[in-house]
Amino acid sequence: MTIIEPELRNILERAVADTIESMAFVEIVPTEKKTPYNEHLVRLRVEILVNAPFPGEIRLVLPISLAMIFAQNMYNLDERQITDELIQDVLGEIVNIVAGRLMAEIIPSKQTFQLGLPQIGTDAFLETDADSLSMEFDAEESPFWVILFGDGFQRSIA
Amino acid sequence: MKHIMIVDDSATSRMFVRRCLEIVFTGQNESEYSEAGNGKEALAKLKENPADLVVLDLNMPIMDGATFLRWLRSSPKTNHIPVVVITSVDNDANREELVNLGATQVLSKPVAPAKLMPVLNEIFELESDGFGL
Numbered sequence: 001m002t003i004i005e006p007e008l009r010n011i012l013e014r015a016v017a018d019t020i021e022s023m024a025f026v027e028i029v030p031t032e033k034k035t036p037y038n039e040h041l042v043r044l045r046v047e048i049l050v051n052a053p054f055p056g057e058i059r060l061v062l063p064i065s066l067a068m069i070f071a072q073n074m075y076n077l078d079e080r081q082i083t084d085e086l087i088q089d090v091l092g093e094i095v096n097i098v099a100g101r102l103m104a105e106i107i108p109s110k111q112t113f114q115l116g117l118p119q120i121g122t123d124a125f126l127e128t129d130a131d132s133l134s135m136e137f138d139a140e141e142s143p144f145w146v147i148l149f150g151d152g153f154q155r156s157i158a
Numbered sequence: 159m160k161h162i163m164i165v166d167d168s169a170t171s172r173m174f175v176r177r178c179l180e181i182v183f184t185g186q187n188e189s190e191y192s193e194a195g196n197g198k199e200a201l202a203k204l205k206e207n208p209a210d211l212v213v214l215d216l217n218m219p220i221m222d223g224a225t226f227l228r229w230l231r232s233s234p235k236t237n238h239i240p241v242v243v244i245t246s247v248d249n250d251a252n253r254e255e256l257v258n259l260g261a262t263q264v265l266s267k268p269v270a271p272a273k274l275m276p277v278l279n280e281i282f283e284l285e286s287d288g289f290g291l
Contacts, residue, residue, distance in 0.1 A: 093170045097267045100246025109250040
């Protein structure tokens, strides 16, 4: 795993924090700690592809309990009223907006970009590879990861 | 009464947009809202019940927002309908493309009443009121 460039890290932090704080009213703080894999921690994974101008993927991984908080805050509903479908829709919209904000910051304004549709899944492991960049955040005392796949993100701000 | 159609595959996004619209239209004549999850569904609904405004997302399954705009602007029955695109895919280049396709205005997600107000004011010439936007 490569070390994230400081500038890209700052941009990603702003995109994630601004989006979640304004939509879900949860404070997101970046952290340097490496939360270990915990088999009792049920996680959700939501990802969106970058289709242009370079191939890439933006992925969010978070505990289901945190996703529930996001959904409750956004819909102002009790936990019992939050369905799996609602949680998936909330996470899909969050990753969509984070991706858009990130891309708008890192590519030239005169260049178009395209995103795919959000995809949701369960995730037990934080899959990363040599071209991925990962950041961990704290949110409501829960870990929350954002991972960028594809070397186009770093090349864009080079 | 204004009929506003919100087109977005995300129920969460439709909910946010509707909340913003309701705030903006507080104190104005009542509005009615309809929703569609993709461009194809929106076109079908517009044939039955034309709208005074369409608020449109871009990335949707079945028929995306750009294709919907092309269809909307190609028909004499619908090409007059103002369209405000609210999208995460927003920069100068994307905005220019959308305006060339026929978008009336383009706003970034997540939208807020303060951003929506001047746009809708220009489209509908809303009466100003005291909520300070």
